[in-house]
Amino acid sequence: MGPIMHFQDELKQKAAEAEEIILRYLPDKKGSLSDAMCYAMKAGGKRLRPVLMAGTYRMLGGSEKVVEPFMAGIEMIHTHSLIHDDLPALDNDDFRRGRLSTHKAFGEAMGILAGDALLNYAYETMLKAFDLTEYPERVVRAMQIVSDKTGIHGMLFGQSEDVENEDRPLKEEDLFRIYHHKTGALLAASMAAGAVLAGCPDETEQALTAAAYDLGIAFQIRDDILDVTATQEELGKPVHSDEKNHKTTFVTLLGMEKAKDLTEEAEKRASQVLSDYPESRFLVELFRYLTCRTA
Amino acid sequence: MGPIMHFQDELKQKAAEAEEIILRYLPDKKGSLSDAMCYAMKAGGKRLRPVLMAGTYRMLGGSEKVVEPFMAGIEMIHTHSLIHDDLPALDNDDFRRGRLSTHKAFGEAMGILAGDALLNYAYETMLKAFDLTEYPERVVRAMQIVSDKTGIHGMLFGQSEDVENEDRPLKEEDLFRIYHHKTGALLAASMAAGAVLAGCPDETEQALTAAAYDLGIAFQIRDDILDVTATQEELGKPVHSDEKNHKTTFVTLLGMEKAKDLTEEAEKRASQVLSDYPESRFLVELFRYLTCRTA
Numbered sequence A, B: 001m002g003p004i005m006h007f008q009d010e011l012k013q014k015a016a017e018a019e020e021i022i023l024r025y026l027p028d029k030k031g032s033l034s035d036a037m038c039y040a041m042k043a044g045g046k047r048l049r050p051v052l053m054a055g056t057y058r059m060l061g062g063s064e065k066v067v068e069p070f071m072a073g074i075e076m077i078h079t080h081s082l083i084h085d086d087l088p089a090l091d092n093d094d095f096r097r098g099r100l101s102t103h104k105a106f107g108e109a110m111g112i113l114a115g116d117a118l119l120n121y122a123y124e125t126m127l128k129a130f131d132l133t134e135y136p137e138r139v140v141r142a143m144q145i146v147s148d149k150t151g152i153h154g155m156l157f158g159q160s161e162d163v164e165n166e167d168r169p170l171k172e173e174d175l176f177r178i179y180h181h182k183t184g185a186l187l188a189a190s191m192a193a194g195a196v197l198a199g200c201p202d203e204t205e206q207a208l209t210a211a212a213y214d215l216g217i218a219f220q221i222r223d224d225i226l227d228v229t230a231t232q233e234e235l236g237k238p239v240h241s242d243e244k245n246h247k248t249t250f251v252t253l254l255g256m257e258k259a260k261d262l263t264e265e266a267e268k269r270a271s272q273v274l275s276d277y278p279e280s281r282f283l284v285e286l287f288r289y290l291t292c293r294t295a
Helices: A009-025 A032-041 A048-059 A067-085 A102-106 A108-132 A136-150 A155-164 A173-196 A202-235 A248-253 A257-276 A281-292 B007-025 B032-041 B048-057 B067-085 B100-108 B110-133 B136-150 B157-165 B172-197 B202-235 B250-254 B258-274 B281-292
Strands: none
Touching: A009 A048, A009 A067, A032 A102, A032 A108, A032 A155, A032 B157, A048 A067, A048 A281, A067 A108, A067 A155, A067 A173, A102 A108, A102 B067, A108 A136, A108 B067, A108 B110, A108 B136, A108 B157, A108 B172, A136 A155, A136 A173, A136 B110, A136 B136, A155 A173, A155 B032, A173 A202, A173 A248, A173 B067, A202 A248, A202 A281, A202 B250, A248 A257, A248 B067, A248 B250, A257 A281, A281 B048, A281 B258, B007 B048, B007 B067, B032 B067, B032 B100, B032 B110, B048 B067, B048 B100, B048 B172, B048 B281, B067 B110, B067 B136, B067 B172, B100 B110, B110 B157, B136 B157, B136 B172, B157 B172, B172 B202, B172 B250, B202 B250, B202 B258, B202 B281, B250 B258
């Protein structure tokens, strides 16, 4: 190794590696449907889920290409959820990452179909992993994890809870449940699938799943905190977060200090789990970075 | 066997068997999302795809339960496509099979999420097949077929072509391409997956895939024909089909007689393929029934 790399540079490099893999697995078919899928996939973003998956896989000694279709697949599922979240019937967002959201660029019907097609293509892509390993049973288990955490026991359940509670004041446990499913589930899928593909025992899979859910909560509360501080900066004065909109967050529910405490506690619990593994340095730093980030 | 069963009774029995399997594989989770999924799945219908899959599997000597999660899975994918097709941005249908469409009964946001969740749950369900067989490689291949025929090379591509050509006059080859993908692909997936699960050689899979695509074309043109004759009966007088709406069909393009010829030719080609298999009686009758049906 050369000079010690600053963590943010290291993360950038890992994200670039994930990016290259994601692009390689995109469909090369012509036509509006594929164009809309690729438009959404090429919008950039942190590539957090594939980075987390690869990080877990490497931490546990994995070194094969079998993880790559899963890295692409989990990002396709995440992007599917963003496309559908932006639709008029859901969050009704015309922009994402500084450009038109997919349904604004390609029409609403094509936005719906492109989201569907990305979810389906994630499975087409993950199925390619069977050709890249001597351990098909690991691929089966990893696919079971990803599908379970994507659907009615995971992310999509969280989205439906979000829709149902849109105009209702939420209690702490409601918000926790929504964050756990809507954000935590795909992070848990990323770590658990990475772990299973590396051939880890069940206890490791379970411990890392719990750590990922803690990361999800910490990450999402950090979002709530940044939401308030960004608004304060924008306006040049302190505001109560509920002046901005009626959305319930951990900050509106518990106040800024308690929200910060919760983030720290969740991050500590997650890092404690990671400390059991000798090669956990990258993930420990990633967890700290994600829960202390300022943007 | 008792007395010779009339084919329609036999088909009813096969559909009831498929129904029982489909219901068994539905999620038993509480909440609006699962409720919306089950509402759509329990709307009835012919259960044609699972019946076709089981018929192919049995014709080739398959006798295990491994086909059952695939029967449920293909019907979930079909139902996913119906829910999303009915959305305002696509066909904007408030009713399906005599009751409110899913997004009218549960709201548009929940309609979108229920469609997503059914597509995902189809994969969760098919993955259960690994526990039901000594031949995991057959399950992998069957999943590859289903995902390929569902996505951007199959049904979803057909839907996107349908959306893109909505207000354009279509040529014969355009219409053929749309029917091939939108209807043919899932029928092909049903037969090919059934065949592969039964352990057939590649040539059989390919021959039956071609037969299923022919069935799809014949089935869809039969729809076009029934569309016109139903309108005639309704109005009590002959009409030109293009008086009814501006939709291009094989009848508007080629006239009634040529459309009937095309249906017959496609059905004949498909039956010719089936005649290679000694146990094909049920499928041959099913093909004939579907392409000559009067409702």
